[in-house]
Amino acid sequence: MDGFAEPSLYTVKAVFILDNDGNRLLSKYYDPELYPSMKEQKNFEMNVFNKTHKADNEISFLEGMTIVYKSSIDLFFYVAGSAQENELMLMAVLNCLFESLSQMLRKNVEKRTLLDNMDGVFLVVDEIIDGGVILESDPQQVIEKVNYRVRDCTEEQISLCNELTKIQIDNTVKLSSKFYLKI
């Protein structure tokens, strides 16, 4: 008999978000014995990505761990737990992570928006899992606690446009001054 594992609140072994090439955007490992080096972590992430990105299967078992996952446009979200872990608890974490991000990013769960609001993403993950313990599982609560104001794309773009026009004006001024000098 394999015996019952020591009951513990340490449910999540790792959580990571990858882009559609399998590159790490964010990852947290909560078990120091699991892949202590960065190289091992990235190998593991690549392996998981290669095995999962083709079919949207929601759950898999790799390298001795139960892994639940979900994809959205060009993003892949993963939550890993031990082989004995309750799969539905891991699912609850994954769903909470996804729902919270979805709400925070106003349903634009894609790489660009995510990276533009990376600080918010770090905070959301921090509110959901603390050192491997599930801290909160209700997306509404997470959003309230993080209280993050999403960076508005339009506002950003306007300022960007302003910047660009300013540079253009500068350039024309410079050009024209040169022009004048030549004359």
Add this chain to the structure above:
Amino acid sequence: MIKKFDKKDEESGSGSNPFQHLEKSAVLQEARIFNETPINPRRCLHILTKIIYLLNQGEHFGTTEATEAFFAMTRLFQSNDQTLRRMCYLTIKEMANISEDVIIVTSSLTKDMTGKEDVYRGPAIRALCRITDTTMLQAIERYMKQAIVDKVPSVSSSALVSSLHMVKMSFDVVKRWVNEAQEAASSDNIMVQYHALGLLYHLRKNDRLAVTKMLNKFTKSGLKSPFAYCMMIRIASKLLEETEGGHDSPLFDFIESCLRNKHEMVVYEAASAIVHMPNCTARELAPAVSVLQLFCSSPKAALRYAAVRTLNKVAMKHPSAVTACNLDLENLITDSNRSIATLAITTLLKTGSESSVDRLMKQISSFVSEISDEFKVVVVQAISALCQKYPRKHSVMMNFLSNMLRDDGGFEYKRAIVDCIISIIEENPESKETGLAHLCEFIEDCEHTVLATKILHLLGKEGPRTPTPSKYIRFIFNRVVLESEAVRAAAVSALAKFGAQNDDLLPSVLVLMKRCMMDSDDEVRDRATFYMNVLQQKQKALNAAYIFNGLSVSVPGLEKSLHQYTLEPSEKPFDMKTVPLATAPITEQKTEIAPVATSKLPEKLAPSRQDIYQEQLAAIPEFKGLGPLFKSSEPVQLTEAETEYVVRCIKHTFANHMIFQFDCTNTLNDQLLQRVLVQMEPSEAYEVLNYVPAPSLPYSQPSSCYSLVRLPEDDPTAVSCTFSCTMKYLVRDCDPNTGEPDDDGYDDEYVLEDLEVTVADHIQKVLKPNFGAAWDEIGDDNEKEETFALATVRTLDEAVNNIISFLGMQPCERSDKVPENKNSHVLFLAGVFRGGHDVLVRARLALADGVTMQVTVRSTDENVVDVILASVG
């Protein structure tokens, strides 16, 4: 700064990563603006994000640069921007281990955790606990206690979870917060409940009574959190396991009642707990199985997966209990999630009838290439189990396995297949030739040295006994030509076995050997030369001793003895008999095909248990000059479980002495025992020479004392003896909390159970791979035979197990397995008697009303034969 990045991205397309080309040095340069006044929250925020992003990508920060950035960051506490502050907390946590003097932020964090802004309080607590050590923890203890019972759930949760993290480091401090945690457990918030329960359990888990009380209280009060319920189910099953509580216990009732919880998570946890309990009857399993059956048709993949994985486990022990789900499982074999499909099929293979096997195998072979190696191993294990159940199906299976063997796959997967084929060969003699043929084909193109050598060893063992041994020679010799050193050496050994067993092949084997003697590798050449010379003698006894049944000594032991021999120059040749014997591998139990988890750690060649004892005993001056340790027994309990003192004994046998090692544990926290020894009164002519007491035995720290006994020299047949044992010691009462003992104590004693020395303590197990050859080698000079009637034994199996455990010898040629529906059986046992005398036992058993047993014993020493027969009688 932000804008600059955005612009770059605009050029390279919208999907690119604005953090992609970050330079650590540039970012740290930017971090200087943290010092500007007024603080620009937006820019600072972006730089902090970049730092955290870099850390997350595995960028290495030197201590100096990290410390510098950290100190600059502390200035940002002056800003009141919420997100910026939260990012500061994150930076503190991320940098806690790389920067120096992180405690500088303690006061800022303490201020935030007790401040008015609820948004800050929780995260501040978590950041603070991350940088706190035991001494500092006492300084903030008051705040932590308040936070645990705070009415804001996020504050309370944060404090509870942080306390949980601190338990590992400062158990004694956190232990004082039990009352607060208790109060928090009755909170209305579901997460607070869960965290409080977790903390309470971690603080009390060594006190079974307290855990039981806590569980009783919470099962009655009814928590709301599904997470907390899952935790309670786990605690309850752990308790049931430890107390070996019957299934009529209230704990079991609680778990069963959770099967009707409204949360799927809890229902599944309860079902899984019931399924994993040892000794569950089919009736107790039924409700759990039926909820799992419902989950099988859930639209959620995770739930289907969880259900079928658990059913798969049930099917291993109680296939009949799962039969009811066969229909639901059939629906899952085409599931788009291949993991689910694989698990469903392997479960069906265990529960289904023989007729469905072909169909299922066909189904699984259609997608076996799509599933991950982990699940392929599951499939192979299912096949292995199936072959034992339906031996007639082995040809289908063998076919399937050989196809799998040809596909690509990792080492674990290939090893599982090879193991499975080997076990089929061993179980079904008629499949031997096809199996060996498949394995021969496999080693023609096998990249795993371990597997190649394993198969070559098997070929050497089984090949010569097949009708046409000559056909394997080609495969083996190919390896000599093509492979690495280790494989070549194994191939040479295999060849030698063919030459030794088949006279007509001997000339050709000798020719091949001659070629191997010109190999470029030392080991291969040595082996070839050695075998060449042995084979040329054409003597059966030599073949048996040096080719079939190799050395049976422990390798670390041999190394040590040889080293010792070279240190002390002597005229005498090295005596092989002084080397401790290898403890025969305890017959590998079929690893439970349970969790698919294959351990990632490579198996290390650890020194055997006996080598460790040898080392420990050699360190004690009183035990010098006893010679090598011959055998160490399994521990024998001399007290009941849960008495004041727990004592177990390990018997170490030497050539003319025995050492009894008593491992004592004191379970009374108000006593310190000193000068502990176990006094022994032998019933026979055994003589107690010496006691080595344990100087001190504090509460719950095991310690060992020893007794040295001389075996009677004049009567070699006196192998068994009973000792009455009494533990004697000096008691000093002490304070349970501090462990400070009183100044004076008093002598006391404690009577232990009697200790038996039996014939098994004098015999070491030795595996003879070729029993027949060994039997002929010893010859019938000292053979004796006797017949016994075992009246109390009802089956052959029982008789075989009794004899093995009584004599403590190694069963050979798989003769410990009695084929079904047979009325007679022959058991072969091999061992070495104390003093280095080989002993072999052949027991013919016949089943009539009781079991009749004819025992034939051969040994190199006459006394040993008498001892064995006398003790069997």
